[in-house]
Amino acid sequence: MTFRLYDTATREVRDFVPLEAGKAGLYVCGLTVQSEPHVGHVRSGVNFDVLQRWLRHLGYEVTFIRNITDIDDKILIKSSEQGRPWYNLAYAMHRELDRAYDALNVAPPTYEPAATGHVPEMIELITELIIRGHAYPAEDGSGDVYFDVRSWPSYGELTHQGVDDMEPAADADPRGKRDPRDFALWKGQKLGSEPDTAAWPSPWGRGRPGWHIECSAMAGKYLGAAFDIHGGGVDLRFPHHENEQAQSRAAGRPFATYWMHNAWITTAGEKMSKSLGNSLTIPAVLDQYRGIELRYYLVAAHYRSHVEFSFEALDEAAVGFRRMEAFLERAAELLGEIPGGGTLCAEFVEAMDNDLGTPGAVAAIHDVVREGNKLIAGGDSAALRGNAASVRAMLDVLGLDPQDSAWASTGSAGEDDKLKSAVDALVAGLLEERAQAREAKDWARADAIRDQIKQAGIEVTDTPTGPTWTVN
Numbered sequence: 001m002t003f004r005l006y007d008t009a010t011r012e013v014r015d016f017v018p019l020e021a022g023k024a025g026l027y028v029c030g031l032t033v034q035s036e037p038h039v040g041h042v043r044s045g046v047n048f049d050v051l052q053r054w055l056r057h058l059g060y061e062v063t064f065i066r067n068i069t070d071i072d073d074k075i076l077i078k079s080s081e082q083g084r085p086w087y088n089l090a091y092a093m094h095r096e097l098d099r100a101y102d103a104l105n106v107a108p109p110t111y112e113p114a115a116t117g118h119v120p121e122m123i124e125l126i127t128e129l130i131i132r133g134h135a136y137p138a139e140d141g142s143g144d145v146y147f148d149v150r151s152w153p154s155y156g157e158l159t160h161q162g163v164d165d166m167e168p169a170a171d172a173d174p175r176g177k178r179d180p181r182d183f184a185l186w187k188g189q190k191l192g193s194e195p196d197t198a199a200w201p202s203p204w205g206r207g208r209p210g211w212h213i214e215c216s217a218m219a220g221k222y223l224g225a226a227f228d229i230h231g232g233g234v235d236l237r238f239p240h241h242e243n244e245q246a247q248s249r250a251a252g253r254p255f256a257t258y259w260m261h262n263a264w265i266t267t268a269g270e271k272m273s274k275s276l277g278n279s280l281t282i283p284a285v286l287d288q289y290r291g292i293e294l295r296y297y298l299v300a301a302h303y304r305s306h307v308e309f310s311f312e313a314l315d316e317a318a319v320g321f322r323r324m325e326a327f328l329e330r331a332a333e334l335l336g337e338i339p340g341g342g343t344l345c346a347e348f349v350e351a352m353d354n355d356l357g358t359p360g361a362v363a364a365i366h367d368v369v370r371e372g373n374k375l376i377a378g379g380d381s382a383a384l385r386g387n388a389a390s391v392r393a394m395l396d397v398l399g400l401d402p403q404d405s406a407w408a409s410t411g412s413a414g415e416d417d418k419l420k421s422a423v424d425a426l427v428a429g430l431l432e433e434r435a436q437a438r439e440a441k442d443w444a445r446a447d448a449i450r451d452q453i454k455q456a457g458i459e460v461t462d463t464p465t466g467p468t469w470t471v472n
Helices: 039-057 073-082 086-103 115-131 211-223 234-250 282-286 291-300 311-335 346-353 358-378 381-397 413-439 443-455
Strands: 004-007 012-015 023-028 061-066 135-137 145-147 183-188 207-209 226-233 255-262 265-267 458-463 466-471
Touching: 004 255, 023 039, 023 211, 039 061, 039 086, 039 226, 039 255, 039 265, 039 282, 039 291, 039 381, 061 211, 073 086, 086 282, 115 135, 115 145, 115 183, 115 207, 115 211, 115 234, 145 234, 183 211, 183 234, 207 211, 211 226, 211 234, 211 255, 226 234, 234 255, 282 291, 291 311, 291 358, 311 358, 311 381, 346 358, 346 381, 358 381, 413 443, 443 458
Parallel strands: 023 061, 023 226, 226 255
Antiparallel strands: 004 012, 135 145, 145 183, 183 207, 458 466
C-alpha cells in the first residue's frame, strides 16, 4: 500500500508523491514561545515527530523544519506584564519547550529557525510582493506594510472561503488598509509603547515582521520555493496558513504540495489554552506520569481526532502501555537482550500508511503482545524472540520503545526505578508466601494472598519460569 495522507487543501486522502523521488521536505509551524508549554501545545510536536519517523522508515531522506516564533504581539504583552525583556521571556520559554520535547522523546528537526534570525529574508519577500503589486506600505506614515488580498484572486482557496465572507484582519491598525481583510506583513515601530529592541531597520522604517510572513520566509530559505508537506495545528488553517500560502504564491513560490493539520486537545469541550485557565503544563503532568506514558496517550489517538483530555483517560492509556512494557520485560527475562530492527506486522504497516493511522497501529501492537504472552506461557523462545523484536520495532516507529536510550534521561527515572524496586520486593515476598501456601495445599491462604495483591492493582501471571506481575 502506498503511503497516503489527508490533504486539508483538497479535503481528501491522497497518495504521497514527493517533488523529488526519495526525499521529503516537511515544514511545521512551531510555537510562539510566550508561556510554559502544556499538553495541547506538544501534541503537534509529537504528531509530526511520528510523521517524520514514518517517512524515514519508508526510506525517505527527510528535511524537517520546525520554526520558533520569538517575536510577536503576545510575547511583547506578556513580557511587559512580567516586567522583563521580551527576548528574555522568549528565550526562557524556548528552553522550557525544549525540555518538554526531550521529556516526550520528540526527535529534533533538521533545523529549528527562529523568527528573529530571519528578518532580512522577510524584508526581501515583502519587497518582492510590493514589486509584484500584491503588497503596499500604509499611506498613514505608520511604517506598516499590508498584503492586498484582493490582488490575489486565489485568496481563501486553502480554507475554501470567499474574501467577502471573511472577518477583518485584526493584526494591525486598520487605518492604513485598503481593505479591512488585508493583513500585516510589516509592523511599524510604536514609539513609547514597544521597546526599541523589538524593531529592525527596513525600507519602510524601523519595525518588526508580521506573524504570517515569518513562516513563508523561513520555509523558503530552508526548503526552497516548493516543498512537500506543511503542517501545524488545525487552528492555524485560518488566517495563518491561508495567509502563508497566498503571500508565498503571490511572490512566485509554489509553496506546499500537501497540508496536514492536527486537531486540538480540549478540556470541557474548549481548546486547551492559557487564556481559558485550563492548561496543563508538561512539568505538572510529568509529576504524575512518565513521559513515555504521556507520549503513548498522545500517539494512541489519530492526529486528526479531537481529544478531550482527562486524567482518567491518561490513567487508562498508562495501563495499556505498561502491558506492552511488561511483556518486553518478561520476554527479556527469558531471552536476554531483545534485538531491535524487528519486522513490522502487516496490520501496523497498513494502518500507518493510511494517513498515519496510529490507533490501528497501536491495536496491532497489542495483538502481537497478546501472541507474545502466549509464547511466554508455552516456553517457545525462538518464536518469542521474533515476536518481541517486532514489538520493539513497532514501538520504535512511534517513539515509544522503552529500550530507547532517550527515555533513560527523561523524567524522574531514578525515582521510578527506586519505587519499582520497592514494590517488586514487597510483591516478591507475597508471591513467595503464596508459593509456600500452594505447596502446602493451603488453597484458601493462596487465594487470599492472590486477592490481596489484586486489590492493590497488581496482576499476577503464572508462567513456566514462575509468577510475574504487572500494574493494572
